[in-house]
Amino acid sequence: MTPADPVAIAVIVAAILDQLGIRYIIGGSVASSLMGEPRSTLDLDLMIDCDAETCRALEERVLC
Numbered sequence: 935m936t937p938a939d940p941v942a943i944a945v946i947v948a949a950i951l952d953q954l955g956i957r958y959i960i961g962g963s964v965a966s967s968l969m970g971e972p973r974s975t976l977d978l979d980l981m982i983d984c985d986a987e988t989c990r991a992l993e994e995r996v997l998c
Contacts (some may be wrong), residue, residue, distance in 0.1 A: 938976075939965070940963075940964050940975055940976060940977060940978045941964055941967065941968070943978055944960055944968075944980070946962050947978070947980065948960070950992070951982060952987070953995070954991055954992060954995060956982055956983065956984060956988055956992060957980065957982070957983040958980060958982045958983065959968055959980070959981045960978070960980055961979040961980070961981070962975065962977070962979030963975030963977070963979075963998055964978055965979070966974065966981065971990065
């Protein structure tokens with residue numbers, strides 16, 4: 935099994951969050967790599983601003 939590319943996953947997740955108008959922040963090694971300091975990582979550090987209604991919209995978008 936090939937490990938997933940966290941930067942590619944960040945791009946996909948960011949596109950979904952942008953479409954739904956959900957504010958988010960990407961941190962950790964992915965953010966560091968995108969800002970010019972490459973770091974090896976296999977995870978994605980992400981924080982979203984999500985109330986109950988927004989979480990339901992996100993859940994519907996992801997599960998459909």
